[in-house]
Amino acid sequence: MDLHSSHIPPLLRVVVSGTASLQEVNALVRHAHHFALIRLKQLMASGRLHLQSFPVTLESTALDCIAELFERDAEGRFIELEQYFTVEHDADGLADDELIAMLRSLVFTKLNDGLFALYRENDPVLSKIIRNIKLAAEKAGGVTVDRILGIPVLRVDCGEDRTPGTEVTLEDLEARFSETLHGTRSTGEYLLSLKEHLLGNKDLRDTVSLIDCAVCIKRHMLQYQVSLHQVMMEDATLFEGDASVLIDGTLRRMEQELAGRYVRKNRLDQHSFHAYMRAIAAMTKDTYLRSDGNERKYGEYLQEHLPGLTYDEYRQHHRKQFEYMATLVKKAVKQRLKELL
Structure with a gap:
């Protein structure tokens, strides 16, 4: 499959003009999918994306995310692409390299x-923290939410241009929060700690990944057994109780x-059933509480x-039933968390 970027400008122009063939549309979709997948x-390789616990593949995620770009109206026109490349920008008046850069940015x-949207669907707790970071940034002086290449970041007003500068990593944030914050903290206090860290280290960039910050707050909460409602801002919709307590209650009910x-219908013996439920409990807490990025298979749980269970035994005697129960x-x-977040 030839995905050389030089093919993008002519494809984009015919798609936007409404004269593209199905083959040309599919070719542009492949280019957009390639950008998204790369x-x-x-993001996964750098540790800045945490999808391992979710039931998705990178390929399907990339395709789902760009699908809206290629939705047609009743007349068969690509609404978003036409809006972006004819109303907001003049595709015919742009150089080829500008068109490629603009498509990549879009x-x-x-x-x-x-x-x-994926985080909202699969990790309501992290989604709630992200929302409250945005709310806290609106109230905090000197911290704003911005985008770099479409990726949301927190930008701290350092009074000087910090580009280029040393990137603030996930590990840096975790170390900072562990050193300066203990016990119950509000979202605003996390942002204040971040702001002081960047202001005090002039070699660092003035931006931090919003999702990285949210993941660090979530891990810090877990470390100090802080309830989510204690971290949330007063004007946010509060989470009714600790997420771990809610999950434990749902696990007991299930x-x-x-x-x-x-068990009562003799489809599974008591010993195996309890092993299943303990494994499912560990898996569920890893998914919804820890977001630690560790990729583990169902059978490993x-x-x-x-003890002593082999992969062949798992596949032949346990897999279908265990994975259905886990689902x-x-x-x-997930539904219970959504109701309360």
Whole structure:
């Protein structure tokens, strides 16, 4: 498949003009998907994206995120592309390299929007923290939410140009929060700590990834057993109780429900059932509380609670039932979190 960027400008022009063939449209979709996929791989490799616990692939995520760009109206026109390249910008008057850069930027923006939707769908706790960071930034002096290549960042007013500068990594943020913050803290206090850190280190950039900041706050909460409602701002919709308590309650309810389906109907013995539920509980908390980026397979969780279990045994005797039960439990937990966030 030839994805040389020199093919993009003529493809983009015919698609925007409404004269493109199906083959030309598909070719442009492949280029946009390629941009999105490469960016996702870069974010994953740098530790700035945390999708391992979600039931998605990078390829499908990239395609889902750009799909809106290629939606047609009743007349078959590509609404968003035409708006961007004919109303907001004049595609015919732009050089080829400018068109390529603009398409890449548009894809990155759509990718970011899609990732936020993915977090909302699969990690309501992290989504809530992100929302409250934005609220806190509006109230905090000298901190604003900005975008770089479509990726949301927190920008601190350092009174000078910090480009280029040393990137603030996820590890830097974790170390900073651990050194300066203990116990119950508000979102605003996290941002103040971040602001002081950047102001005091002139070699650092003046921007930090918004999602990195949210992940660090979530990990810090877990470390100090801080309830989410204690971190949220007063004017935000409060989370009713600690997320871990809510998850534990949902797990207990689902265990009772599933015991009726499997143990009492002799579809699963008591020992295996309890091992299943302990493994599912660990998996669920890793997904919704820790967001630690560790990629673990379903079978690995069960092996911890059924010592000596081989992969072949898992695949032949446990996989179908265990993974179905895990899907039911995670769906119930996700729905419960959505109701309260």
